[in-house]
Amino acid sequence: MIASRWFPVLAVIAMVFFAGAPLMIARAPYESTMGLVQKIFYFHVPAWIAMFLAAFVCGISSAIYLFKGKKLADHLAVAAAELTILFGLIGLVTGPLWARKAWGLWWQWDARLTSALILWMIFVAYQLLRQYGGPGSDKLAAGMALFGMANVPFVYWSVNVWRTIHPTTNVVPTLVPGMSEAFFWCSAAFILMFILTLSARVKLECHRAAIDRLYLSLDD
Amino acid sequence: MLVVILLAVFLQTLTTSSQNLFGSSFTPLVVHAEQTQPAQDEFVPIDELPPEDQLPAAPLLIAAYAFAWIALLIYIWSLWRRLGSVERELADVARRINNRAD
Amino acid sequence: MTATRFIRVAWLIVKKDLTIEARSRELVLTTLFFAVSCVLVFAFGFVRDQNPIGEAAAGILWIAIAFAGTLALGRAFERERYHDVLHALLLAPADRPAIYIGKLLAVICLLAVVEIIIVPLISLFFQTPIFRHPWLLGLLLACGTLGFASVGTLFAAMLVRARSRDVLLPVLLYPITIPVIIAGVRGTVLLLQPEVDVIMVRAWIGMLVFFDVVFITLSLWTFEPLMTD
Numbered sequence A: 001m002i003a004s005r006w007f008p009v010l011a012v013i014a015m016v017f018f019a020g021a022p023l024m025i026a027r028a029p030y031e032s033t034m035g036l037v038q039k040i041f042y043f044h045v046p047a048w049i050a051m052f053l054a055a056f057v058c059g060i061s062s063a064i065y066l067f068k069g070k071k072l073a074d075h076l077a078v079a080a081a082e083l084t085i086l087f088g089l090i091g092l093v094t095g096p097l098w099a100r101k102a103w104g105l106w107w108q109w110d111a112r113l114t115s116a117l118i119l120w121m122i123f124v125a126y127q128l129l130r131q132y133g134g135p136g137s138d139k140l141a142a143g144m145a146l147f148g149m150a151n152v153p154f155v156y157w158s159v160n161v162w163r164t165i166h167p168t169t170n171v172v173p174t175l176v177p178g179m180s181e182a183f184f185w186c187s188a189a190f191i192l193m194f195i196l197t198l199s200a201r202v203k204l205e206c207h208r209a210a211i212d213r214l215y216l217s218l219d220d
Numbered sequence B: 001m002l003v004v005i006l007l008a009v010f011l012q013t014l015t016t017s018s019q020n021l022f023g024s025s026f027t028p029l030v031v032h033a034e035q036t037q038p039a040q041d042e043f044v045p046i047d048e049l050p051p052e053d054q055l056p057a058a059p060l061l062i063a064a065y066a067f068a069w070i071a072l073l074i075y076i077w078s079l080w081r082r083l084g085s086v087e088r089e090l091a092d093v094a095r096r097i098n099n100r101a102d
Numbered sequence C: 001m002t003a004t005r006f007i008r009v010a011w012l013i014v015k016k017d018l019t020i021e022a023r024s025r026e027l028v029l030t031t032l033f034f035a036v037s038c039v040l041v042f043a044f045g046f047v048r049d050q051n052p053i054g055e056a057a058a059g060i061l062w063i064a065i066a067f068a069g070t071l072a073l074g075r076a077f078e079r080e081r082y083h084d085v086l087h088a089l090l091l092a093p094a095d096r097p098a099i100y101i102g103k104l105l106a107v108i109c110l111l112a113v114v115e116i117i118i119v120p121l122i123s124l125f126f127q128t129p130i131f132r133h134p135w136l137l138g139l140l141l142a143c144g145t146l147g148f149a150s151v152g153t154l155f156a157a158m159l160v161r162a163r164s165r166d167v168l169l170p171v172l173l174y175p176i177t178i179p180v181i182i183a184g185v186r187g188t189v190l191l192l193q194p195e196v197d198v199i200m201v202r203a204w205i206g207m208l209v210f211f212d213v214v215f216i217t218l219s220l221w222t223f224e225p226l227m228t229d
Helices: A006-027 A034-066 A073-103 A111-132 A136-163 A177-219 B001-013 B057-101 C001-023 C028-046 C052-083 C085-091 C096-126 C134-159 C165-192 C197-229
Strands: none
Touching: A006 A034, A006 A136, A006 A177, A034 A073, A034 A136, A034 A177, A034 B057, A034 C197, A073 A111, A073 A136, A073 A177, A111 A136, A111 C165, A136 C134, A136 C165, A136 C197, B001 C028, B001 C052, B001 C165, C001 C028, C001 C096, C028 C052, C028 C096, C052 C096, C052 C134, C052 C165, C085 C096, C096 C134, C096 C197, C134 C165, C134 C197, C165 C197
16 A cells, blocks of 8 residues: 555645644643643544554454465554554553643553553563564464454443543543544544554565565575 | 353443442542642642642643654654665565576 | 364363373472462562561462463473474364363363462461352452463463463463453452452452453464464
8 A cells, every 4th residue: 555646645644634733732622620731632542542443453464364364464463563552652651641630640550541551561462472482473473463452342441341540431422522623633643644654564564575585586 | 252242241230339440449639749738638629729739731741742743753764764674675685586587 | 073072182181181290290299389489489578567468468379370370381381392292182183172172171270289279378378368258269269260271271382383482471471361360369359358348259250250251262263273384
């Protein structure tokens, strides 16, 4: 996809979205109890949305690779796992920065934060396995990614099942008009960024696989 | 899979207690005074606290956005570099194969 | 493959592992000793007024189970690798999930022996009344061990042919089994309170059962493609 004509189009659209984000966020109304610091919401939640999306892409492509053996699915899984770590890191840093002001502490071991951290760590473990597991680690990592993907619904619903300090999933559906525009704008920006970086990363993996094949044919 | 979904629903009905994951109930939080004032015993709304007890929000907000931007930019830059070096290596190997074929 | 053949294959594998264990006792003794040392190290690591902290007992129990379990899993499959047994097993006309269940049951038997020794030991060291609700405690331990072992057996089998397998097994296993450990510890802590909240203990057991179902389903589903080259 990166070589296709859609990539520059999407890249420009993504730039526009990100450039417009500060404007949209500044225009959004203040939230009554938290004030200015609540505006971290416009990057924090979209980052986690992108992370969940990446985790799903990784899990589904891992399943396809495991059961159908398609190499492209493996490349997609590797790329998506890296992006899961990236967007998860953004979410894990913006969250405590917000929490410090809103809740008075950096971190709390409630169901949402704990399970989100664990989900992130599963994909870090995936990355370690891919890098240091040696031959055959592609299939093993695919199995790992399936467990990771199974965790995502747990993380999402944890905040509704347990009473936690973290807001429930009721927030986004009930956003007031000024906030919802900014939120959906930023979500679109992050999802576009996810698609772009995913396609670039997949291209990198495909090139690497091509190099390996060419080296093998060189040895013959 | 149906069993899994049923169990999830069952869990939802079970765990609507007022305890968080670690069993301690959630009490309202207070920003503690760092200096010589005695610790507060009751809940005080955050806008009634004296100004020196309140955290400024702007640095946290800026830090959050700065981190998100910088992380994304660093990743895109690293992708760019890796793609460049891999494409060069690919061209190199393809050239070597062509040379050998001739 | 019919159900009876499935059960027969699984039972044969359990019998094989238990027979080897009964003769050499290598895994059982080393794992047991390791678990006891683990308990001691943590008991002396968490002290207040020169005495082990009673509240730490639940956590130390589950940490010992997790660490000893990781060691046992690694050693159990190392044994398979040594004599190329796993390869032979996979070549045999046996359903892969049956092999998985057989290995899982063997690991659970091993961990059960370890827990039977460790739990009274913890009760002794920390002077905690851990046996007031023995059935609840047993159920909690059984569900937790099953959850831990189900993922552990899958990953240990997967890693048999991988590089750096000794360090990779805990690296992969712990993030996924942390929820099981959390539920186990919270349930055990409740059982150690002066007034036991039986309803909450049952809730944590319910969560453990939920994880067991998810993990075993996923493991059974992925064991076959993961073990083929």
